[in-house]
Amino acid sequence: MIVVCEFITPSGLERLKQSGLEVHYDPNLWKDRAALKARLAEATALVVRNQTQVNADLLAAAPKLKVVGRLGVGLDNIVQPDLKARGVQLYFARGINAVAVAEYVLAAMLHLARNIARAAAHVAGGGWNRSAFGGFELANKTLGLVGLGEVGLRVAKRARAFGMKVVASDPMRLPWESAVEDLEIELVATPEVLRRAQFLSLHAPLTPETKELIRAETIATMPRGSYLINTARGELVNQADLVAALRSGHLAGAVLDVVDPEPLPEQHPLRGVDNLWITPHVAGLTAEAQEAVGLRVAEGVLSILGVA
Incomplete structure (x- = not known):
């Protein structure tokens, strides 16, 4: 049976x-x-x-x-x-489901860069303030990837098509691998990825070493005004520290497809943060x-x- x-x-x-x-x-x-x-x-x-x-x-x-x-x-x-x-x-x-997750990450970056949902809501409410919703371009921005497996490589490929620079860390990858070379990915240590990433996307497994990788100390090393996207595991992020960074403006925004716990309790501190968007673990569910x-x-x- x-x-x-x-x-x-x-x-x-x-x-x-x-x-x-x-x-x-x-x-x-x-x-x-x-x-x-x-x-x-x-x-x-x-x-x-x-x-x-x-x-x-x-x-x-x-x-x-x-x-x-x-x-x-x-x-x-x-x-x-x-x-x-x-x-x-x-x-x-x-x-x-690597393609599905990679496309979600690109959608999240475009959402953060172009404010389409908020612009549409503004118009639906009767507004027409063009200068408030211009956003910015992904071209020439730096995407940092923590984890360069099946998903990470596909994210890098799509980001390069948008003209982004890509830095990544992954202990299983070597800089002379064809996939890394062909996509012009710069392999560096994880602290360097965080230091340089204007967009940071997490694709690492949950291990004792990666648990709460994103916390107050590591967020402080990220560029002010940078963005976080997490489609890996909720436990990679200290959620209280993330909320503090978003509210202080050190992080300009974040998109989380994974949280801890799942589903997110109704009164959880992650709810109600203006520059945080949470989806119900759907990145791979096309x-x-x-x-x-x-x-x-x-x-x-x-x-x-x-x-x-």
Whole structure:
């Protein structure tokens, strides 16, 4: 049996059903831990998104489990040593939503630079103040990237097309790699990225080293009037320090697609900050990306199960 306890696209679900195996699909099953455990008693595969906590406690209820499929790229909700201890394989759609996230970052920069939403609201309210909403150009501005993986490289490519300069840090990249050279990305240490970035976009995994990478001390090294975009993990940013920097004007604005916790509580301090825009973790959720993710994970899970 394959258990899918969070949303999967119809095409991905259909591919699982084509295998001939029994498929139990309930996109809300993750909310009921006891019911999920009961369903896993006969499961050979479990397919999740980012809400299901896959750890030793859950795996103990799934003695026949062979594979966990993750509909996405982040693995924070999956304790991989616990999977390894039980011989359960993990399959996830590495990099498959990279284009969607990269386009979101470009959209965020354009939003910050051109004030289109506010200009439109101004006109809708009866105004016509052209001088207040001219904004500025991305050309010749410096984009800093912390993390230069599948998403970071695609952001860099699009930023270069806009005439931006790109500086980046990533311990896994070398300056003479063709992708780095061809895009004319300058690889530097992370403190140097922060020091030079007029736009800073985060694409690093959450680790003990990157947790609260953006905090009062590091924000202070960024250029006054710079902008922050975070599509990685909410925990990379000290949110109280970010609010302080936005209200003081040291940061001119920020766009967050990820926060901590998610969803954001109604009375959270991040709410109500004029130069902060928050979206509900949607950067990678384009229709095209979701179709690709659902099919890729379905194929990967079936391959591990040995089913054509």
